[in-house]
Every structure is written in structure tokens, then in C-alpha cells.
Amino acid sequence: xxxxxxxxxxxxxxxxxxxxxxxxxxxxxxxxxxxxxxxxxxxxxxxxxxxxxxxxxxxxxxxxxxxxxxxxxxxxxxxxxxxxxxxxxxxxxxxxxxxxxxxxxxxxxxxxxxxxxxxxxxxxxxxxxxxxxxxxxxxxxxxxxxxxxxxxxxxxxxxxx
Amino acid sequence: xxxxxxxxxxxxxxxxxxxxxxxxxxxxxxxxxxxxxxxxxxxxxxxxxxxxxxxxxxxxxxxxxxxxxxxxxxxxxxxxxxxxxxxxxxxxxxxxxxxxxxxxxxxxxxxxxxxxxxxxxxxxxxxxxxxxxxxxxxxxxxxxxxxxxxxxxxxxxxxxxxxxxxxxxxxxxxxxxxxxxxxxxxxxxxxxxxxxxxxxxxxxxxxxxxxxxxxxxxxxxxxxxxxxxxxxxxxxxxxxxxxxxxxxxxxxxxxxxxxx
Numbered sequence: 001x002x003x004x005x006x007x008x009x010x011x012x013x014x015x016x017x018x019x020x021x022x023x024x025x026x027x028x029x030x031x032x033x034x035x036x037x038x039x040x041x042x043x044x045x046x047x048x049x050x051x052x053x054x055x056x057x058x059x060x061x062x063x064x065x066x067x068x069x070x071x072x073x074x075x076x077x078x079x080x081x082x083x084x085x086x087x088x089x090x091x092x093x094x095x096x097x098x099x100x101x102x103x104x105x106x107x108x109x110x111x112x113x114x115x116x117x118x119x120x121x122x123x124x125x126x127x128x129x130x131x132x133x134x135x136x137x138x139x140x141x142x143x144x145x146x147x148x149x150x151x152x153x154x155x156x157x158x159x160x161x
Numbered sequence: 162x163x164x165x166x167x168x169x170x171x172x173x174x175x176x177x178x179x180x181x182x183x184x185x186x187x188x189x190x191x192x193x194x195x196x197x198x199x200x201x202x203x204x205x206x207x208x209x210x211x212x213x214x215x216x217x218x219x220x221x222x223x224x225x226x227x228x229x230x231x232x233x234x235x236x237x238x239x240x241x242x243x244x245x246x247x248x249x250x251x252x253x254x255x256x257x258x259x260x261x262x263x264x265x266x267x268x269x270x271x272x273x274x275x276x277x278x279x280x281x282x283x284x285x286x287x288x289x290x291x292x293x294x295x296x297x298x299x300x301x302x303x304x305x306x307x308x309x310x311x312x313x314x315x316x317x318x319x320x321x322x323x324x325x326x327x328x329x330x331x332x333x334x335x336x337x338x339x340x341x342x343x344x345x346x347x348x349x350x351x352x353x354x355x356x357x358x359x360x361x362x363x364x365x366x367x368x369x370x371x372x373x374x375x376x377x378x379x380x381x382x383x384x385x386x387x388x389x390x391x392x393x394x395x396x397x398x399x400x401x402x403x404x405x406x407x408x409x410x411x412x413x414x415x416x417x418x419x420x421x
Contacts, residue, residue: 052297053218082222083293085300135204136308137211145204161300 004072009043010035012071019059020140023102026060030090033081041074046081051141088161100124105157121157123148174347175288176230177250178357180240181394183223184251187241189272190216191409192255201262208308215301222294242413246403247396254337256402263316264330270309270371271334275341277302278366279358287355310374317378328380335383337390345394
């Protein structure tokens with residue numbers, strides 16, 4: 001039996017990909033909040049949902065558990081923590097760059113109000129700032145649908161939350 | 162807090178309060194799910210499904226917490242699927258069957274404009290779990306209200322036909338508005354302890370938002386009805402509720418313990 005340190009365990013959990021935005025790991029998405037190693041090889045992981053009803057959370061729970069068990073954890077306890085609530089600001093700089101390369105526009109900074117003012121979302125394909133919203137709700141809870149009026153391509157945008 | 166003046170032991174008030182809010186979200190989520198494949202455009206199918214999913218997520222958290230505080234070993238699934246109509250404490254507004262898309266927009270506008278200030282207030286509740294759930298949900302509901310607002314404006318200020326339908330939808334849901342803000346003893350006692358939000362205090366913000374939308378969309382505020390709805394919080398529901406529950410609960414009740 002390998003003895004996992006906190007850093008080892010965090011590194012393993014951090015490699016798990018988000019099932020709905022698979023270009024991002026759960027660490028880059030900002031939903032992996034903490035990892036603790038207890039005596040007897042028990043690892044506790046804190047995850048926070050992006051949206052309350054996000055159906056990916058159960059898949060992520062299973063993936064994190066499997067990854068840690070494979071790396072030597074005897075027992076894995078995944079806790080869903082609600083506070084503080086996830087914010088799209090928690091997506092890492094590296095994560096934002098990966099989203100752009102995958103054709104998904106990263107969130108604009110939040111502008112304070114209850115619904116963020118969308119300050120010129122950049123087209124992830126041609127870079128134009130001339131884009132418009134097609135629908136406030138996209139294929140996953142955290143994305144909306146937009147279209148670039150320069151290159152005419154539709155794209156997904158991770159909503160500011 | 163767990164006993165009446167008579168000494169009779171009742172459900173812990175916090176459990177009742179959380180289940181009321183959870184039932185609002187659950188029942189509207191079920192109604193919105195009914196729009197999938199029937200919305201006027203594909204993007205709207207996706208939008209209503211997403212809004213329903215957000216509400217379902219909120220319902221799961223609120224009902225799980227209600228079950229925990231109730232202490233009878235009931236979880237979110239038991240509360241959602243194994244209670245009868247009289248056991249549900251949702252407002253009657255959310256259970257109505259939409260006649261058309263205009264009515265769906267009117268219902269979502271009226272409800273989200275109520276839920277937004279409610280959750281904003283609850284996010285500073287002295288109950289840490291309710292505060293965390295509300296802080297999470299308030300961000301989602303801001304998008305719901307924005308979505309309903311955009312549609313109300315488009316339909317109200319659109320063609321004669323879209324205006325007529327949006328107005329008819331508003332007329333249909335209007336008798337259910339007062340119930341949102343009526344409050345009761347349980348809510349007042351919890352609000353005094355800083356746990357709940359006094360719903361009677363939410364009406365001003367609701368009226369300001371909805372009133373502005375009515376003006377901008379050239380819609381007319383319906384006259385107050387002769388018999389405004391009441392009773393949902395006490396388990397008294399409209400005819401639509403039984404049919405809704407039959408559809409929502411039949412699988413779990415017909416196949417107890419089924420999993421996939």
C-alpha cells in the first residue's frame with residue numbers, strides 16, 4: 001500500500017477532467033476545493049458544483065474516487081460543499097486559455113450586478129469582438145450560445161457567474 | 162421551536178420552511194420539463210430545460226436539508242416521490258399547466274421576480290445551510306429572471322398575436338400573485354429569528370421589476386381577481402397538482418426501489 005501525502009492526493013484529484021468541459025481538469029475549473037488525507041489511507045475531497053443542478057457532479061464524484069483508489073487511497077470520501085458558491089472567476093488562467101483553444105469562449109470578468117454585463121465576448125475562432133448572444137442557455141448549465149458576426153461561426157461561452 | 166403552544170410536537174419549523182421552498186422549485190422544474198421538444202425554437206427547449214435543471218438542483222438541496230432537519234430518515238427522494246398532494250407546501254402558481262408559451266413566460270417572470278429577492282435575503286440567513294443554498298441559487302435565478310424578462314418584452318411588444326398571448330398568459334397567472342407574499346405564522350417566527358425571509362417584504366421589489374416590464378412591453382396589469390389563490394403553503398392545491406404528481410411520482414411508486 002502506497003502512502004499518499006496531501007500533495008500527492010491533490011495532484012491525483014487535480015488531473016480528473018470535467019465530463020462536460022473535458023478540456024479542463026476539475027482543478028482548472030475551480031470546483032476542486034480541498035483534499036485532505038486522514039489516517040488509514042482515507043482521502044477526503046471537497047467539490048463544489050458550478051450550478052446547483054449540474055448533472056456532471058455525480059460523474060465527477062465517481063471519477064475522483066476511482067483515480068484516488070488507483071493511486072493507493074483505501075477509502076475516498078467526496079463532500080459536496082456549497083459555500084462559498086462557485087464563481088466563474090475561479091477558472092484558472094491556464095484553464096481560460098485551454099477553453100479558448102477548444103473553441104469555447106472563457107467567461108468575461110463579473111461586472112458586479114446580479115447578471116453580469118457581457119463586455120464584448122471574443123470569438124474563440126477568429127478573435128473578433130463582434131459577437132452576439134443566440135441563447136442565454138447552452139448545452140451545459142454553465143454555458144450560453146453565441147455567434148460571431150464577423151466569421152459567422154456559432155460558439156459556446158462559459159457564462160460569468 | 163419544535164412544539165406548539167398546545168404542547169403538541171410538530172415538524173421542526175425549519176424543515177417545513179425548507180421543504181416549502183424546495184417544493185416551489187421542484188414543481189416548477191417538473192412543469193418546465195414538460196416544455197422539452199415543445200418550445201417555439203430549439204434554443205428555447207435548451208433554455209427551459211436548463212432553468213428546470215437549476216430549479217431541480219435547488220429542490221434537491223432544500224429537500225435534503227428539510228429531511229435532515231425533520232429527522233425522520235426521509236431523504237430528498239422520499240420527500241419528492243412519496244408524499245401525497247396535501248404534503249406539498251409549494252405556492253399554487255408553480256403547479257399550473259401552461260396553455261401556451263406566453264403563459265409559461267408569464268409564470269416564469271412572476272415566479273423568478275419573487276424568488277430572486279427571496280434568495281438574496283435568505284443568503285444572509287442565520288441558518289448556515291439555507292444561506293449557502295440561497296447564495297448559490299441566487300446567481301442562477303438572476304439568469305432565469307433575465308430570460309423571462311427578455312421574452313416578456315419580445316412577446317409583449319412584438320406582433321398583435323404575440324401581444325395577445327403574452328397578455329392572456331399574464332391574465333392567467335395573475336390570481337396566483339398574492340399568495341407569494343401572504344406569509345404566515347411559521348414564516349414570521351422564523352423571520353424574527355433571522356432564519357427565514359419575510360415574504361410580505363418582497364412585494365415592493367417584485368412590483369417594481371414586473372411593473373417596469375409591463376410598461377416597456379405595452380402589457381396591461383390585470384385587475385385584481387375576485388378570489389385570489391391561497392392555501393398552497395398549507396397543502397391545499399389546484400386541480401392541476403394531482404395530475405402533475407401522478408406523472409412525476411408514478412415510476413417510483415410503481416417500481417419501489419428501482420435503480421438504473
